[in-house]
Amino acid sequence: MDDFGVGYSSLGLLKEFDIDTIKFDRQFFLDVSTKKSKTIVESLMDMSGKLGIKTVAEGIETHHQLSYLNETTCNIIQGYIFSMPLAVPEFEKWLDTLKDGKPDIKQMNF
Numbered sequence: 001m002d003d004f005g006v007g008y009s010s011l012g013l014l015k016e017f018d019i020d021t022i023k024f025d026r027q028f029f030l031d032v033s034t035k036k037s038k039t040i041v042e043s044l045m046d047m048s049g050k051l052g053i054k055t056v057a058e059g060i061e062t063h064h065q066l067s068y069l070n071e072t073t074c075n076i077i078q079g080y081i082f083s084m085p086l087a088v089p090e091f092e093k094w095l096d097t098l099k100d101g102k103p104d105i106k107q108m109n110f
Contacts, residue, residue, distance in 0.1 A: 014051065014053070019053055020052075020053060020054060021053065021054040021055070021056060022048055022053050022054070022055055022056065023056040023058050024041075024044065024055065024056065024057055024058065025058065025059070026058050026059020026060075026079075028040065028041055028044070028057070029041070029057055029059060029060060029065050029068075029069070032064065032065055032068045032069075033064070038068070041072065042072060045072050045073045045074055046073065048073075049073050054075045054076070055073070055074050055075050055076070056074075056075065056076040056077075056078060057069050057074050057076070057077045057078070057079075058078050058079065059078075059079050059080075060077050060078065060079030060080075060081050060082075061079050061080045061081055062081065063081070065079075065081070066081055
């Protein structure tokens, strides 16, 4: 389920459909410095795990967001913090630069 939390996606759909992955809208992560925001994100991640649904955090752009999500049970993190959208040839070159198949966070410019 893409863009969970906005538009026509709702908690009720989790009950109605066999969903294996939820991509949480970037709106959830714009301000992860408040207790309220953290409680909402952590609750949604926890619920997803209990339902056996993988989670994707979209729109991650800052080191603060990335650090926070690394402390949660989020399965996949995507966003400009790793790379802007790339055409296939550029993506393949970028993929070759990865250390052990993962971006080297220490080498990124934040």
